[in-house]
Amino acid sequence: MIDIALVGIGKIALDQHVPALKSSDAWNLAATVSRSGKVKGVESHADFDAFLKARPDIRVISLCLPPVPRFDYAEAALRAGRHVMLEKPPGATLSECEKLAELAQSQRLTLYATWHSRAAAMVPAAKEWLADKSLKRLQVTWKEDVRRWHPGQDWIWEPGGLGVFDPGINALSILTEILPDKLHLKNATLEVPENKQGPIAAALDFVHPHGAKVSADFDWRQEDDQIWQIEAVTDAGALLLDEGGGRMFIDGQEHSASAAALSGEYPRLYARMAELLATGACDTDFEPMRHVADAFLLGHRKIVDPFYD
CATH class of the missing domain: 3.40.50.720 (NAD(P)-binding Rossmann-like Domain)
Structure with a gap:
């Protein structure tokens, strides 16, 4: 060991x-x-x-x-x-x-x-399914309750804490993993509470090299059902990744994960780290971080009501 x-x-x-x-x-x-x-x-x-x-x-x-x-x-x-x-x-x-x-x-x-959401059960299957398809439209919807998942974590609202991009970057890590084509950000709107430094919501639009419409909607004010979805419409059907990559549907029919995938995201991360050590390799993909940086560079700031934990 x-x-x-x-x-x-x-x-x-x-x-x-x-x-x-x-x-x-x-x-x-x-x-x-x-x-x-x-x-x-x-x-x-x-x-x-x-x-x-x-x-x-x-x-x-x-x-x-x-x-x-x-x-x-x-x-x-x-x-x-x-x-x-x-x-x-x-x-x-x-x-x-x-x-x-x-x-x-x-x-x-x-x-x-590491990007733990890339290790979600159905992310590899989604990547494989999309590999030979022509993408027409893709929508990311990532909405959760910050009070439930990050109680009392004030650092997350400060510069460097990313605000809503702390969970949003999980979605971007899946997006950049499953798509065969590289995207770049076109524009963004960041909703920033008047008493915080970091955004509480964000809307992003991307440029796809073959003209597909790709967008993302992040929000930290979701009080009811939590939503972690990626919907992709292609020339050969529609894919839905739900529950943060844990479930996958093709044209409404659910596909099951392998036994290994069901072991959990973090066990798979540590298994990957063991593989890297055995081969003397590194794994440093910063593409999700690049999209977040671009959002802060391009984003139109919209000041919204103050937010209190």
Whole structure:
């Protein structure tokens, strides 16, 4: 088994990373680093630099910190000769992400910029189905309740926290994975609460190289049923990815996932990290991040009512 340290013991770490690691035959959660969070029965450290000095034997680091401080931790880990796995988004800026990729390559270390929604059960099947189809129209609808999924996480509204693009980038990670053609953003509208820095909703329009209409609608104010859908109309039928990529319908008929896909998103991420380590490779696709950066560059800001958790 491979020893790994988990850095940043918050909600996502406890809900997803810890169970995935504890259920894996490939990984041993050997230590955690956090100012306040701990995992029962696992060695804990409060200071990352002190941890790196104390445990040179732990060669793999998984970073679950918010995006703004993540770069400093990732750079320190790589310079200390450790392989690094990044929670999404991989950083606060594209420049940070690209610098980490260059550093990992120069150090001959593995860097894995994860996109957990790409590991959803039906994403590979959707990609395969769309590969030889002519796309006519695609609509992303990603609407959820921020109070339910990110309670009290003030950092998510600050610069670098992405606002509604924190979940929206999950949709973009699926979109850029399943489409055979590369898109670029044409325009965007960002709805920003008057008491926040980050947007609470966003509407995006993309340019498709063959003229298909591609758009996305993100909203953090969805109080009833949560909606995570991608609908694609092609020359050979219509595809619906529902429940964040967990279910797929072709012309209304549901297709089932393989047993491996049903194991869960985060177990599949850690299986991928083990593969990268075995081959000495990196996986650093920053395309979803690029679309978010373009949205902030091109987006028309519309100030809306204040929002309170």
